[in-house]
Amino acid sequence: MSQIDKVLARIDADLDNALARLFDLIKIRSISTDPAYKADCRQAAEWLARELTSIGIEASVRDTAGHPMVVGHRKSGKPGPHVLFYGHYDVQPVDPLNLWETDPFEPRLVTRADGSKMIVARGSADDKGQLMTFVEAARAYIAETGDLPVDVTVLFEGEEESGSPSLHPFLNANKDELTCDLALVCDTSMWDKDTPAISIMLRGMVGDEIIVRAANRDLHSGSYGGSAQNPNHIVAGIIAGLHDETGRITLPGFYDGVQDLPESLAKMWAELGFSVEDYLGEIGLKYPRGEKGRLPLEHIWTRPTAEVNGMWGGYQGPGSKTVIPAEAHAKFTFRLVGEQDPEKIRASFRAYVQSRIPADCTVEFLAKDGSPALSLDPTMPAVAKGQAALEAEWGKPAALIGMGGSIPIVGDFKRMLGMDSLLIGFGLEDDRIHSPNEKYELRSFHKGIRSWARVLAELAKG
Amino acid sequence: MSQIDKVLARIDADLDNALARLFDLIKIRSISTDPAYKADCRQAAEWLARELTSIGIEASVRDTAGHPMVVGHRKSGKPGPHVLFYGHYDVQPVDPLNLWETDPFEPRLVTRADGSKMIVARGSADDKGQLMTFVEAARAYIAETGDLPVDVTVLFEGEEESGSPSLHPFLNANKDELTCDLALVCDTSMWDKDTPAISIMLRGMVGDEIIVRAANRDLHSGSYGGSAQNPNHIVAGIIAGLHDETGRITLPGFYDGVQDLPESLAKMWAELGFSVEDYLGEIGLKYPRGEKGRLPLEHIWTRPTAEVNGMWGGYQGPGSKTVIPAEAHAKFTFRLVGEQDPEKIRASFRAYVQSRIPADCTVEFLAKDGSPALSLDPTMPAVAKGQAALEAEWGKPAALIGMGGSIPIVGDFKRMLGMDSLLIGFGLEDDRIHSPNEKYELRSFHKGIRSWARVLAELAKG
Numbered sequence: 001m002s003q004i005d006k007v008l009a010r011i012d013a014d015l016d017n018a019l020a021r022l023f024d025l026i027k028i029r030s031i032s033t034d035p036a037y038k039a040d041c042r043q044a045a046e047w048l049a050r051e052l053t054s055i056g057i058e059a060s061v062r063d064t065a066g067h068p069m070v071v072g073h074r075k076s077g078k079p080g081p082h083v084l085f086y087g088h089y090d091v092q093p094v095d096p097l098n099l100w101e102t103d104p105f106e107p108r109l110v111t112r113a114d115g116s117k118m119i120v121a122r123g124s125a126d127d128k129g130q131l132m133t134f135v136e137a138a139r140a141y142i143a144e145t146g147d148l149p150v151d152v153t154v155l156f157e158g159e160e161e162s163g164s165p166s167l168h169p170f171l172n173a174n175k176d177e178l179t180c181d182l183a184l185v186c187d188t189s190m191w192d193k194d195t196p197a198i199s200i201m202l203r204g205m206v207g208d209e210i211i212v213r214a215a216n217r218d219l220h221s222g223s224y225g226g227s228a229q230n231p232n233h234i235v236a237g238i239i240a241g242l243h244d245e246t247g248r249i250t251l252p253g254f255y256d257g258v259q260d261l262p263e264s265l266a267k268m269w270a271e272l273g274f275s276v277e278d279y280l281g282e283i284g285l286k287y288p289r290g291e292k293g294r295l296p297l298e299h300i301w302t303r304p305t306a307e308v309n310g311m312w313g314g315y316q317g318p319g320s321k322t323v324i325p326a327e328a329h330a331k332f333t334f335r336l337v338g339e340q341d342p343e344k345i346r347a348s349f350r351a352y353v354q355s356r357i358p359a360d361c362t363v364e365f366l367a368k369d370g371s372p373a374l375s376l377d378p379t380m381p382a383v384a385k386g387q388a389a390l391e392a393e394w395g396k397p398a399a400l401i402g403m404g405g406s407i408p409i410v411g412d413f414k415r416m417l418g419m420d421s422l423l424i425g426f427g428l429e430d431d432r433i434h435s436p437n438e439k440y441e442l443r444s445f446h447k448g449i450r451s452w453a454r455v456l457a458e459l460a461k462g
Numbered sequence: 463m464s465q466i467d468k469v470l471a472r473i474d475a476d477l478d479n480a481l482a483r484l485f486d487l488i489k490i491r492s493i494s495t496d497p498a499y500k501a502d503c504r505q506a507a508e509w510l511a512r513e514l515t516s517i518g519i520e521a522s523v524r525d526t527a528g529h530p531m532v533v534g535h536r537k538s539g540k541p542g543p544h545v546l547f548y549g550h551y552d553v554q555p556v557d558p559l560n561l562w563e564t565d566p567f568e569p570r571l572v573t574r575a576d577g578s579k580m581i582v583a584r585g586s587a588d589d590k591g592q593l594m595t596f597v598e599a600a601r602a603y604i605a606e607t608g609d610l611p612v613d614v615t616v617l618f619e620g621e622e623e624s625g626s627p628s629l630h631p632f633l634n635a636n637k638d639e640l641t642c643d644l645a646l647v648c649d650t651s652m653w654d655k656d657t658p659a660i661s662i663m664l665r666g667m668v669g670d671e672i673i674v675r676a677a678n679r680d681l682h683s684g685s686y687g688g689s690a691q692n693p694n695h696i697v698a699g700i701i702a703g704l705h706d707e708t709g710r711i712t713l714p715g716f717y718d719g720v721q722d723l724p725e726s727l728a729k730m731w732a733e734l735g736f737s738v739e740d741y742l743g744e745i746g747l748k749y750p751r752g753e754k755g756r757l758p759l760e761h762i763w764t765r766p767t768a769e770v771n772g773m774w775g776g777y778q779g780p781g782s783k784t785v786i787p788a789e790a791h792a793k794f795t796f797r798l799v800g801e802q803d804p805e806k807i808r809a810s811f812r813a814y815v816q817s818r819i820p821a822d823c824t825v826e827f828l829a830k831d832g833s834p835a836l837s838l839d840p841t842m843p844a845v846a847k848g849q850a851a852l853e854a855e856w857g858k859p860a861a862l863i864g865m866g867g868s869i870p871i872v873g874d875f876k877r878m879l880g881m882d883s884l885l886i887g888f889g890l891e892d893d894r895i896h897s898p899n900e901k902y903e904l905r906s907f908h909k910g911i912r913s914w915a916r917v918l919a920e921l922a923k924g
Contacts (some may be wrong), residue, residue, distance in 0.1 A: 016715045044684050050864060068559035068672050106740065143764070149882040150856060174793075186713070203684065204686075205784075207782050207820050210783070212749060214612075214746075215745040215746050215747055216745055216746030217561075217745065217746075217894065217897050217898065218558075218896065218897040218898070219745060219895070219896075219897065220867060221767075221771055221795055221797075221892065221898045222665065222667075222797065222865070222866045222867020222868060223799050223866045223867055223895075224745070224866070225767040225769045225795070225866060226751070226753075226761045226762065226765055226766075226767035226769075226797065226866075227738075227741075227742070227750050227752050227761040227762050227866075228742065228747055228751060229747060229751050230751075230769055230770065232485070232701065232703075232769075232770040232771075232792075233671060233701060233702070233705070233769075233770060234773070235703045235773075236697070236698040236699075236700075236701035236702045236770070236773065237698075237701075238698075238701075239694065239695060239698035239702070240695070240701070240702035240703070241702070242695075243695070248574070254531045276689075277527055279689075280690065280822075282682060283677040283678055283679065283686070283690060284676075284677050284678030284822075285676060285677055285680075285690055285691060285822045285823075286821065286822035287820065287822050289688070289689060289690060289691045289692075289820070290688040291688075296689065299688040299689040300685070300686075300688065300689050303688055304688075305683075306695075307683045307688075307689040307692055307695075307781060307784075307786060308692065308694040308695060308698070308775075308776065309683055309694075309696050309776050309782065309784055309785050309787075310694070310776035310777035310778050310783070311492040311697075311773060311774065311776065311788070311790070312773065312774040312775075312778045312786075313770075313772070313773055313774075314770065314771050314772035314773065314789070314793070315557075315771050315793060316772050316774045317495065317496065317497060317553075317555060317557070317770035318496065318497075319495035319496075319624045319625065320624070320625060320669050320771065320793055320795065320830050321495070321554060321555060321623075321670070321771055321772070321793075321896065322667075322769075322771055322795055322867070322896065323771050323772070323896055323897075324771070325771075325772075328550060328773070329778070330694075331777060331782060331783075333683055333687070333690065333782065333784055335683070335684065343921070351902050358748050358749065358751070359583055359748065359749060360746075360747045360748035361747075368781075368782050369489055370548070403684075403687075404682075404684045404685045404687060405682065405684025405685060405784075406684060407576065416798045427736070428884075434682075443524075
């Protein structure tokens with residue numbers, strides 16, 4: 001029996017205990033965005049530091065201005081790459097609580113009719129279940145072989161769900177300690193329940209909010225209608241003018257740095273058998289809306305977007321109120337790809353908005369943070385090692401995929417520490433993260449642990 | 463001292479008491495559009511019925527499917543015209559509450575540096591202050607002379623600010639009781655603070671509300687942005703497409719029945735010395751927005767308009783939330799002139815909206831009532847009597863003007879009861895009706911009471 005097979009056998013034998021430990025962690029109500037749960041967040045950090053130290057990864061709770069970080073190391077001077085593993089122990093709020101079938105912090109294992117099992121609880125998938133896949137893989141490796149196959153640093157954050165305010169200062173202050181050869185991040189999904197995936201493209205984002213003001217007070221639309229500017233119409237015009245009839249975004253320079261999909265990726269993605277009917281059907285829609293002439297997966301992964309996440313102005317109550325409001329609002333986010341520059345796009349957006357403001361009206365901008373898109377070079381050796389490990393575990397080649405959303409930590413690792421990230425995760429699209437009745441497949445948890453053991457073994461091969 | 467002079471003297475002597483009674487009525491929170499204030503609306507009706515009865519106009523509260531009506535009569539068999547006086551006791555909602563300097567339902571009398579006084583409260587002008595000018599005139603007349611100079615019926619409505627759903631059934635059911643020779647309506651404004659006015663043109667109105675629905679739940683804009691329909695963009699496109707670049711409304715057939723301004727009126731209005739700079743300057747704006755090539759008074763009085771009174775969709779809280787909402791909303795009102803047909807315009811609007819709804823999305827319409835525009839024959843004898851009474855009180859000829867807003871009741875009186883309406887009111891443009899810090903000039907209240915006493919006396923002259 002090879003070393004890795006022994007490690008895998010130990011993982012299988014220890015699964016019930018691993019699950020019990022995950023349940024202990026889930027029970028800690030570490031909601032980072034709500035100050036009422038400050039002590040719980042610290043408790044989760046302390047639990048993790050104890051757990052890491054107990055398995056042989058010397059770890060400590062590290063204070064920040066917000067919730068603490070957990071940092072652990074096990075350096076045996078191995079010749080392979082030194083990896084940093086990242087996860088987050090904080091979770092989303094649980095409201096609306098009445099939509100949960102049971103207490104969000106009382107994890108339960110539910111068996112379906114077909115025998116498959118899922119762990120239902122807040123944080124089961126995002127990200128406690130995922131980060132514990134790595135911890136349990138390390139535990140089995142050290143217990144079975146006396147060491148890890150590569151040097152490992154662990155970083156667990158407690159503010160991922162609340163904008164990571166302490167992350168930049170912490171990375172800056174601990175650059176030397178945290179800079180490794182490669183980061184391993186477990187906060188993403190599989191392609192589908194049988195197909196593992198490595199995410200190699202992450203869209204960036206830039207956000208802005210506008211307040212358009214006209215008259216110095218709300219007006220009666222009978223007295224002033226047709227004569228005074230109506231901010232609702234101005235904001236609507238701004239929103240409507242953002243896209244042309246083919247779905248392209250009209251801002252000058254917006255597509256600078258956007259490349260067409262490389263032939264090789266287009267081919268690989270075509271083979272993934274993505275069904276836009278299923279994808280949209282699940283949310284009650286039928287027809288993709290994005291730029292015409294693009295693949296549905298391009299819309300989601302490799303084309304930039306402009307979305308209004310909120311707009312409002314005037315009367316919203318029941319019945320009618322014949323008012324011309326003094327102001328109207330909209331919140332915009334742009335998802336970025338390739339080399340698009342968030343600040344250039346912000347400037348182009350603001351110039352466009354300004355050009356549509358009548359001379360006697362004003363606009364105020366409330367900036368939101370911006371981050372460029374990120375992509376991993378698919379020919380990087382670590383990608384091939386990750387693919388090999390995942391294929392060995394799941395029996396299918398790992399898909400190299402894009403991600404519609406953003407994972408800011410990956411950009412921070414790249415820009416602040418010069419470190420690439422291998423994004424491997426075992427979530428599924430239907431895990432209901434951020435929603436009531438969040439779940440994580442027991443299979444994801446079990447095979448996730450096994451996958452990380454294999455990834456560590458592959459990386460050690462040098 | 464003539465009879466009318468005695469009545470006027472009594473009005474002057476009783477002003478403080480009249481003001482106290484108005485304050486009592488204002489304190490009743492009769493917001494008709496919000497079901498939470500149902501009991502308050504009834505309380506206002508009961509207060510008015512008691513008040514009318516106490517001064518000698520036998521009145522009662524009359525139930526409807528919605529808020530009640532108040533009907534009172536004093537018929538002494540006078541030879542002159544039998545008049546119906548109309549007002550409404552309901553008021554607009556008060557949001558945004560934070561912009562009110564004091565409680566909207568705690569009326570206060572504010573004295574300006576120049577000694578002029580204003581009554582600040584919701585409903586002070588629209589319409590409680592105005593309707594009480596008539597009640598107080600009647601009180602003084604009866605107290606001083608033992609009777610009114612003409613037979614009077616009073617009708618107070620409690621749903622004017624919420625589309626008057628019960629009005630048609632009520633007028634139909636009480637046709638004989640309510641049909642008089644002439645209606646007197648006090649819900650309009652003076653030309654300016656020194657120039658009284660009779661409104662002879664009223665814009666009509668038709669309203670509609672849309673709910674556009676796309677996905678079956680709120681979506682993450684990272685996962686679905688650029689792919690799934692965003693109702694905010696659909697609603698914004700509908701709003702933006704309503705006007706072309708010259709300010710004209712694009713709905714097919716919208717301008718059917720709209721006539722150009724007659725030469726004679728254009729001449730009279732030019733002499734009114736209307737300053738668009740002052741008109742817009744007072745609300746903090748500079749440039750008229752309406753159709754190009756039209757007089758500013760046309761924009762306000764004789765051109766039709768399309769306004770969005772409210773729009774909303776998605777996240778409105780602080781910070782950002784990367785959501786694509788499942789639905790978005792907008793409330794529209796169209797002001798109508800000439801022979802425009804409300805139902806034809808509603809149909810044209812709905813066809814236009816429907817044409818902009820993607821195939822996998824839906825729209826729901828929440829209709830609001832519609833009423834065509836109205837105009838009064840300026841050669842009618844009652845107009846001359848009204849002008850004479852107003853000139854005697856204010857020392858200036860009364861202007862015959864248009865009105866931007868709608869008073870649907872005037873159309874209903876005409877079409878259902880065959881009754882013309884004399885529209886005389888004492889509001890001013892800066893009364894902030896429907897807005898925070900609504901006010902009514904004490905001078906309007908005082909001289910308004912005196913004006914109605916004079917109008918009644920003139921009408922009795924036969």
